[in-house]
Amino acid sequence: MCGGPAPFCPGGRAHDLLTWPLSEPITTSLSFVGKNVRYEVTAAGDFASVLAVLTDHLKLRVLSIETVERCWLDTAAATLEGADTMLEYRLPVAEGSPSLSWSAAGRMLAHDACVSATLPVGASDLPDSWSFERLTGLLGPDRLLASTKVNSQIALLASLDDEQKTTARVTLDSSQRPDGYLLPMVLEIFPLRGYETEAATLEQRVQEKIALFPSDLSVKDRVLNDTTSETSTGLRTSLSAASAWRDALQRLTETMTASFAGVLSGDDPKNLHDFRVAVRRTRTLLQDGAEVIDPESRDRFRHEYRWLGDITTPTRDADVLSFEFPKLAGAVSNSRDVDLTSFLDVLERHRANCHTEMVTELRSLRRAEFGIAWLEFLADDDAWTGCGELAEAPVVSVLTKRVERAHHQLIRNGKKISKKSPAISLHELRKEGKRLRYLLECFGPLYNQDAYHTVVEPLRELQNVLGEFQDTEVQATAVLHLAAKLVDGPTDTSYAAVEAVAERLAVRAVRARSQFAQVFGQFDTRKIERAFLQLTEPSSTSTKSKRKSKDTSSAKSARKKKR
Amino acid sequence: MKVLATYNIKGGVGKTATAVNLSHIAASQGNRVLVWDLDPQGAATFYFRVKPKVKGGGKAIVRGSLELGDAIKATDFDNLDLVPADFSYRHLDLWLDDAKKPLARIRRALRQVEDDYDYVFLDCPPSISLTSESVFRAADVLLVPTIPTTLSLRTYEQLDRFVEENPDLVKELKIFGFFSMVDRHKRLHRRFMTELRTAHPELLEVTIPNSTDIERMGVHREPIGSYGKGSRAARSYEALWSEIQTRL
Numbered sequence: 153m154c155g156g157p158a159p160f161c162p163g164g165r166a167h168d169l170l171t172w173p174l175s176e177p178i179t180t181s182l183s184f185v186g187k188n189v190r191y192e193v194t195a196a197g198d199f200a201s202v203l204a205v206l207t208d209h210l211k212l213r214v215l216s217i218e219t220v221e222r223c224w225l226d227t228a229a230a231t232l233e234g235a236d237t238m239l240e241y242r243l244p245v246a247e248g249s250p251s252l253s254w255s256a257a258g259r260m261l262a263h264d265a266c267v268s269a270t271l272p273v274g275a276s277d278l279p280d281s282w283s284f285e286r287l288t289g290l291l292g293p294d295r296l297l298a299s300t301k302v303n304s305q306i307a308l309l310a311s312l313d314d315e316q317k318t319t320a321r322v323t324l325d326s327s328q329r330p331d332g333y334l335l336p337m338v339l340e341i342f343p344l345r346g347y348e349t350e351a352a353t354l355e356q357r358v359q360e361k362i363a364l365f366p367s368d369l370s371v372k373d374r375v376l377n378d379t380t381s382e383t384s385t386g387l388r389t390s391l392s393a394a395s396a397w398r399d400a401l402q403r404l405t406e407t408m409t410a411s412f413a414g415v416l417s418g419d420d421p422k423n424l425h426d427f428r429v430a431v432r433r434t435r436t437l438l439q440d441g442a443e444v445i446d447p448e449s450r451d452r453f454r455h456e457y458r459w460l461g462d463i464t465t466p467t468r469d470a471d472v473l474s475f476e477f478p479k480l481a482g483a484v485s486n487s488r489d490v491d492l493t494s495f496l497d498v499l500e501r502h503r504a505n506c507h508t509e510m511v512t513e514l515r516s517l518r519r520a521e522f523g524i525a526w527l528e529f530l531a532d533d534d535a536w537t538g539c540g541e542l543a544e545a546p547v548v549s550v551l552t553k554r555v556e557r558a559h560h561q562l563i564r565n566g567k568k569i570s571k572k573s574p575a576i577s578l579h580e581l582r583k584e585g586k587r588l589r590y591l592l593e594c595f596g597p598l599y600n601q602d603a604y605h606t607v608v609e610p611l612r613e614l615q616n617v618l619g620e621f622q623d624t625e626v627q628a629t630a631v632l633h634l635a636a637k638l639v640d641g642p643t644d645t646s647y648a649a650v651e652a653v654a655e656r657l658a659v660r661a662v663r664a665r666s667q668f669a670q671v672f673g674q675f676d677t678r679k680i681e682r683a684f685l686q687l688t689e690p691s692s693t694s695t696k697s698k699r700k701s702k703d704t705s706s707a708k709s710a711r712k713k714k715r
Numbered sequence: 716m717k718v719l720a721t722y723n724i725k726g727g728v729g730k731t732a733t734a735v736n737l738s739h740i741a742a743s744q745g746n747r748v749l750v751w752d753l754d755p756q757g758a759a760t761f762y763f764r765v766k767p768k769v770k771g772g773g774k775a776i777v778r779g780s781l782e783l784g785d786a787i788k789a790t791d792f793d794n795l796d797l798v799p800a801d802f803s804y805r806h807l808d809l810w811l812d813d814a815k816k817p818l819a820r821i822r823r824a825l826r827q828v829e830d831d832y833d834y835v836f837l838d839c840p841p842s843i844s845l846t847s848e849s850v851f852r853a854a855d856v857l858l859v860p861t862i863p864t865t866l867s868l869r870t871y872e873q874l875d876r877f878v879e880e881n882p883d884l885v886k887e888l889k890i891f892g893f894f895s896m897v898d899r900h901k902r903l904h905r906r907f908m909t910e911l912r913t914a915h916p917e918l919l920e921v922t923i924p925n926s927t928d929i930e931r932m933g934v935h936r937e938p939i940g941s942y943g944k945g946s947r948a949a950r951s952y953e954a955l956w957s958e959i960q961t962r963l
Contacts, residue, residue: 260793262745283745310791316936317764318791345796346788 189355189479191364192616193337199305199326202337202362209361210354212309212322219245223301224372225272227294235290237261238372241271245303252279254287262287271298299375302327302335311354319343319350322358327371333605335374336612339364352482365616368425389548389598393444394536396547400594401437402530404430415464416514418507421471428468431461436590440554446539449529456522463513470503472623473630480653495646498637551595552688558588559684566672575625578668582618589615592687599687606683610675617671621664628657716829717963719836720854725870726841729860729895731758732929732939734838736952737858737959739938742795746833749787750797751825753807753850754840757800763790764936765799772803776824777810783824784831792941796832804840811845818845818884822853843877851885856963860895860923863907871911891959893919919962921955924948 193202206212220242226232232239236256243250250266264279272278273296275288304327310318321342327335341358343351358364391399407430414423438445438454477499481492513519529535536543542550562584569577589611596604635650719737721730734750742748752759757767765788775781776798787796811817825835839850851857861871871892878885892915898904912918923929926948928939935942939949 260745281744286745313766315764315766317766344789 188340188342190338190340190367190370191358192367193324193339193362193364199307199324199337202339203307203324205361206307206309206322206324206358210311210357212311215308215310215321217305217307218242219303219305221245221301221303223271224299224376225296226299227291228297229294231290231294239287239296240372241266241298252284254284272296299372300329302329302371302375304328304371311350313347313350319347320354322354325371327375329375333601335371336367336609338367338369338371340370349482352479355479365613365620368422389546391547392544393547393550394539394543396595396598397437397441397444398530398536401434404434404437404594405526405530408434412514416511418467418511421468421475424464424468424471428461428464431457431464432586433590433594435461436587437594439587440558440591443540443542444550445543446535449535449539453522453526453529456526460519460522463510466506467503467510469626469630470499470506473627473634474499474503476627477631477653480656481649492646492649494638494640494644495635495650498634502634502637547595548598548688551591551598555588555591555684555687558584558591562588563676566676569668569672575621578618578665579622582615582622585611585615585618600689603683603686603689607680607687610671610680614671614675617664617667621661621668624657624661624664628654628661631657716825716832717834717856718825718854719834719856719858719959720839720850721836721858721860722839722847722850722874723859723861723867723870724841724843724873725867728841728862728867729923729929730841731762731838732932733858733860733895733923733952733955734836735759735762735932736938736940736949737956738795738834738836739792739940740953740956741834742792743940746794747831748795749828749832749835750790750795750838751783751835752797752800752838753804753846754800754838755802755804755807756840757802759838760797760799762932762936762938763797765790765797767800767802769799769801769803773801773807774803774810777807777814777820779823783827787828792938808845811849818849818852821849825853843873848884851888854888856959857888857890858959859890859892861892861911862896863894863904863911865907868907868911871915875915889962890917891919891962892917893955894922896925897922898925919955919958921951921958923951923955 203214203217207214222240222242225239225241232254238255240253240255241250242253250269252262252264252266252272253260254262262279262281262283264281264284266272267277267279274293275291277296278284278288278291304325306326307324309322309324311320311322313319321344323338323340323342325338325340329335339358339362341351341355408427411423411427411430414420415427418424435454435457438450438457441450478492478496538544562581565577565581565584569581589608592599592604592608592611631650632654635644635647638644638647640647721734723730731754738748738750750759750763752767760767769776769781769786771781776783776786783798786798788799789795790797811820814820821837828835837850837854839847859871859874861867874890878888878890894908897908908922924947926946928943928946928948931943932939939946939952943949
């Protein structure tokens with residue numbers, strides 16, 4: 153299985169990317185030794201109003217506010233990303249010179265003004281300073297490619313103690329793509345080494361003042377993983393449904409292959425996260441691939457992918473809990489100063505057991521045979537020719553129907569949910585939301601972009617609330633279940649702290665549930681319904697209608713003034 | 716990891732200012748840097764606005780019951796961390812005296828973080844004691860700021876003699892003396908500098924001026940490179956760091 157470029161095999165390029173190519177390793181941040189926490193700001197209001205809350209209510213000190221045009225640079229082989237570093241180019245919008253920052257996990261490795269006003273395209277264009285020398289060695293002769301540029305407002309703030317010493321740094325980042333689309337505002341908290349408790353308290357206070365949702369995606373991730381980018385995929389509206397489905401499934405397979413070695417090693421939970429997202433998306437495409445994909449293959453692979461998702465779930469849950477629990481405990485006053493060692497040991501043992509079991513399954517004959525069969529299926533042209541009634545139909549016409557069906561199902565079932573509905577109804581609705589979202593995201597470039605962004609963002613917000621509800625419920629149950637494994641049981645010093653955390657999670661679940669009606673209401677609107685209908689219209693139509701509506705509103709306001 | 720100790724038997728010669736400013740410059744160049752404030756007065760800790768407290772006290776570090784990494788606090792500057800001072804360090808000599816292999820204690824504590832840092836600066840208390848000898852064992856380089864005055868020169872000679880008489884203790888330790896708090900308007904300073912350079916040609920060439928910009932570190936509670944970048948004193952420290960790097 154590992155002899156060639158097999159799917160999910162740690163023998164190909166993905167494996168190479170995991171190896172740091174310099175003799176001297178670049179370790180992760182020391183100053184920011186606690187992992188940063190990242191949120192999407194879902195509160196109403198613009199950059200200035202969120203910033204005002206941070207400074208006026210939370211008394212954070214502004215260190216800098218920049219308005220810049222920026223992008224991220226990497227080689228075609230993603231050398232920098234493979235080394236867990238990133239190179240960012242910033243050009244101040246008002247005045248000032250462009251600069252380059254090379255960083256790893258929040259730690260600045262090198263920062264300097266650019267040699268020229270143009271974007272660097274290779275190592276020779278990097279600033280001539282000692283700190284950039286290591287980057288030069290890493291890049292070698294490879295060319296640097298730039299991501300899409302975005303315009304950003306970035307505030308850097310500090311939380312200070314009574315000595316005016318920084319205990320945590322906070323960034324607020326509001327970015328806009330060249331097409332005017334505003335990316336979700338991102339707030340990140342970087343705990344400083346030795347001040348983890350203060351950072352946890354700050355995180356709690358920020359959450360109390362500003363509506364936030366945890367997010368894995370940085371602004372860079374959003375720009376680089378933008379499925380609506382023209383260059384990111386080979387999808388075209390002229391493709392047949394079978395070709396488009398096959399193309400999308402191949403890209404998801406590449407993601408799984410790239411993260412597989414990391415899933416097995418367990419060194420970075422992000423690999424398992426990426427792997428699982430790709431698995432879930434693949435399942436959606438198989439589910440909605442009726443009459444596009446060969447029915448026998450579709451049934452077989454749906455079954456196998458469901459199994460693949462299931463065997464990775466316990467490890468992912470354990471990863472999340474291991475990461476979240478110390479933060480949760482730090483944020484709950486009853487458990488803040490309690491010695492949690494015994495529970496953390498239980499948690500770590502549980503995580504290690506889950507990982508061992510998962511790796512055994514992933515190295516099983518079943519997984520190997522399934523992986524080979526899947527690759528062969530994707531590579532076999534015959535398997536994709538005349539394989540279903542809609543296989544040769546234009547992809548857009550198939551998508552129109554599938555998206556419409558998934559949208560109507562979500563709205564219909566969402567409307568049925570009341571305060572008395574059981575939790576399972578919300579969990580089912582979350583799955584339906586995922587299905588719709590993946591149908592949109594996997595074929596992003598094929599949709600009318602204005603309509604696409606109009607529908608995707610409120611859908612993500614709805615998913616965030618449903619996700620928070622389900623995750624907190626699952627975590628509350630899991631911590632209590634694990635607490636039962638403590639040797640001293642309820643008399644263990646950490647038991648009460650675990651109970652306090654479970655209570656806190658339960659409160660969060662209740663809060664998420666109470667938010668459901670509001671976010672669902674924001675999704676179930678005439679405007680979004682119209683946007684769903686426009687999804688497969690050419691972009692110009694929508695622009696025209698927008699212009700028309702703008703003209704109409706201008707005319708209306710002119711009439712008003714006249715009156 | 717290179718360990719540099721700012722040391723002088725005499726107090727008030729600019730040891731702490733040297734440790735704080737050089738560590739800040741090294742960190743700003745992308746190096747991972749740790750400062751360990753061994754002086755119970757805690758001046759370096761004060762400059763970095765960190766509270767002078769180590770959980771369990773310095774005794775816990777010396778005895779090994781507290782990992783050095785657990786005592787580390789990030790400063791406000793990227794790549795620059797600090798092990799803060801603790802008033803209990805005034806008993807450091809006693810604890811070392813009670814411990815087995817006292818001279819290896821500081822070196823052993825530093826080994827726990829050797830993969831995490833490129834440079835460690837030890838800001839030492841003035842005196843020559845068991846603590847100093849333990850520092851000599853742990854350090855690769857002694858940075859010895861010296862004011863061109865009679866008493867300072869006398870202590871420099873004392874250190875020189877000590878090193879000569881204890882070759883086993885210092886082994887491969889390099890000693891980089893340099894002039895600090897220099898007032899070029901004073902004829903006496905100029906004369907002493909000339910004399911000492913003749914007697915000790917190994918002294919570093921860069922000198923640190925006597926400057927109010929450096930004194931203002933106590934007001935700003937920051938390294939000079941943070942509030943006085945480009946000033947003569949800041950440039951002197953940059954030149955000093957550059958010279959040290961070429962000699963390392």
